[in-house]
Amino acid sequence: MTTAVPDAARATAPTRRRTAGRAAVGPFAAHRKRLYLPFVLPAFLLYAAFLLAPVVATAWISLHAWAGAGPMEWVGAENYTRMFLDPVFRTSFGNTLLLLFGGGTVTFLLSFVLTMLLRDLAGRSTARSVIFFPNIVPALVISILWGFLFQADGLLNSALRSIGIAHPPAWLAEENQFKVIMLGIIWMSTGYYTTIIMAAVDRIPPYLYEDCALAGANAWQRFRHVTLPLSWDVIGICAVLWTINAMKTFEFILAMAGSASSMPSTSTWTASLYAYTSVFAPTGVPQYGIAAASAVVTLALVGVLVVLIRRLMRREALEF
Amino acid sequence: MSTASTLRAGRAQRLLGAPLVWAFVAFNVLVLVWILASSAKETRDIITSPWALPDALHWDNFERAWNAGNFGPAALNSFVLVGGTALATVLLAAPASYALSRLGARSAGAATSLFAIGLGIPAHAVFLPLYQVMAPLGLVNNLWGLWLLYTATSMPFAVFFLTGFFRSLPAELEEAAALDGASPSYTFWRIMLPLARSGLITLVLLNVINHWGETFFALVFIQEQDLQTLPLALLGFMQQMQYNGADWGGLFAGIAVVVLPLVGLYIWLGRRIIEGMTLGSGK
């Protein structure tokens, strides 16, 4: 660590880290242990019955060809091989990864910047109520708005033309569409993650920042040495949430198709839209087997990423 | 906060950062204004001049959406369902998260991860098995059934989200309570839970937002119009446009009806989060 680490932060952070739980021994700790099952079990049972058990059924379905009713035909791993050979699945999966990592980087950078700026901003409570707002708006509205903004003679291109750009880009042309969609997702998500991170940052005792200021730390140093370590757990949670939400994204893309009876262009599909389509395409026999297989793959990936993130975050937290 | 360096840093931030934040904020406000303005315009004007303010206030949009979409009873259903879900979610998830994050049980880490993985389960991957099991139990086409389903599917997020908050609370208070002879459950309900208040409120808010707009489960599990929720009413209203005339004015009015309560809730609870912060972090 370089010199500018404020003493206060250095002193507090390690002591509060993970002392919870393990520290106490004796009768009190035993009492506490007794709370574990009654506290966890109700939530867990509900979760297991309504999500885990159906997932087991889903894994079972993924080994069959099934139209949603009628007989199930055992096909083994065929759904999986078919899916991986399908160029559309590869495109969809690529889009998902692009959103997950590319979109994620931008979203988190923006969220951190906003969090830091909002901390000392006059009128912050107003600002922060407002940045969350896009989350409340149904995806459908945002898709309509995005159309008006980005289409060939939309607001953006009108603005570009008025400053002398005769041939502004075709934002909604097939090859650009997914990037424009990502922009929408980033806009919606930034407010969401900023809000969560802010809630954590709010709990950081102000005196740490004051000590920091006394030590002459600049904004970046305060962020690096106070904000980041003290909201690390919550940032970890946000990373996991982002991973999962990115993997599940499809509503906005579906809404971008604009017509109730048609699917959007395959170049904008994500893995979860792929799964959705195999069951809810406007025409065609539903392929529950494929949808289930795609869900299983998604889940496996989520599982790996979640474990990875948690491991990564834990190690980082111990570092300083 | 009175030293010169803070002031200097603050000034730099204000000069560079503030415009950025306010631009972002302004964009969001304009979107809200745009929705509200559109909800009072005629369909023709929305499409031909999307950015203009309404020439006259067409309140009939709201009337049409409210009547044709059956928004009244749907709003009541949504209100009760969403409120009930948020309450049940917090009551179940808060103790679970506390236990998982602070009681030091050996299985806690794995169990937390297991909950987290549940977040990745898409609704369309599980609805059929759920339907097959819930139908014979009379839980289909039944708001109680949907409530149970919403609460259960909220668990992964709620538990995962709250464990983070409980984990970052100072341990000293718990230890002090133990020294004072408080029982562990007293410690939880009276000391730790109030401390996690900002987290709980944020959770309630996110939970409400999630379910206020939830369409998929509601679509599959609710059959009668009398039981339909607000998103279903909006969806039904929207689908009418496919064959019977694009009523964008009515659509935006319907959207405003769906969105405004949430905006209100956010403004109200958003302030509470900040209060929770000041109370929670002590001096």
Place this chain on the structure above:
Amino acid sequence: MNRRLIRRTAAMGLAGALALGLAACGGPTGGASTGDGRELTYWSMWKEGEPQQKALSAAIEDFTAETGIEVDVQWQGRDVLKKLQPTLHGVPAADLVDRSLPQVKSMMVSTGTAADLTGVLKEPIPGEPGRTVGDVVPAKYLELGRAEGKQVVLPYAIVANGLWYDGASFPGLREKPPKDWDAFRATLAAEKKAGRAPLALDADIPDYGAYWYSNFVVGAMGPGSLHEAAADRTGTVWKQPGYVRAAERVAALAEDGYFADGYDASKFPAIQQKWATGKAGFLLMGSWIAGETKPYAASGFDFRMLPFPTDGAPGAGTPVEAATFGWVVPAKARQSEAARRFIAFLYGKKQMQAYADQAQGIVAREDIETAPAMADVARALKEGTPYPTFDGVDMDFAEWWTKTFHPLSTKLVTGKISAADFSEQLAAQSADFWKRAG
């Protein structure tokens, strides 16, 4: 704790899977016990407040007054089959639904849960002595509701696709329609020369772009030709001259700049709206377009439809792309008898006329007066040969249609690939697709 949980979870999952398996096999559902015929449940594709709903609602009242059969109706909207689907293998939640063939085929025919309604054709129509349902519904409409040799959908309303335009902008077109595509192309060229966009298309909706290739193929080789090519698992049919020529027709439209500016980079309904305000000449679309665009169309817009000009198709009538809304009875419906009576009742002239007036659409009886905006559609359907939208390809080869055909067709209609490349790639990718599909 962990292991116990895992075991418990596994057990629950297994129970779920078992329940599922049982249910899937038809299991303990009781099967189709016949009801008492005094009531029936109807789930509708229409929502409360729609004109179609108002018409049907009035008809239901009449029906109950006349027969004493109570109809419990739920106005479910377009997702009606999605809601019905989970109940189809047990006791269906509705005895009667309505929807179009593509949806019925995919959700019900594929699982054997749609009843054959051929018998209803022999039902007498109440109040019209001597006439049966089969007598009043033209055979060519019935054909649009058949699948696997069964009458799974009994059409009551028809929509047709064609080139829509404002009658005021093209006077005389109705009286003297172009005899074929080349003649019509002259009209388009004149428009282009006059500085107006001849055609409108929202190319971001893949199906709308696909209308063009589909209509050119069928317009040149007749109904069934597109289906035949799509059914070919080697893909080579796409390289035959007739299909390549259809692709060339589409490519030429894109190349010559006949589509309104921005058609390849806008969001539906931007270009459709341009058309409705007189900024483009023709829009290839279904007959719902009149109702759909009315709220924002230029005032006085005179909705006219030109059937897609033939490009040398064999046979007498011009092929007309069409779809129907029709009655569907689940195979295991409790009250299927009552449902059948209700269907027959609705084909009565009075009911059909009331529906046509309310919904401003075409109904499945030719002796009904139609709304002015639908006059051309009615004529096209009467004189031409209706065939299913996209020649039925989108429902019979749905996955291929979305994943293989759509991307290429969008590229073709937006001028991103040549006709030759399109045909070449379509052939190759289709062969690949079918190889994967096994």
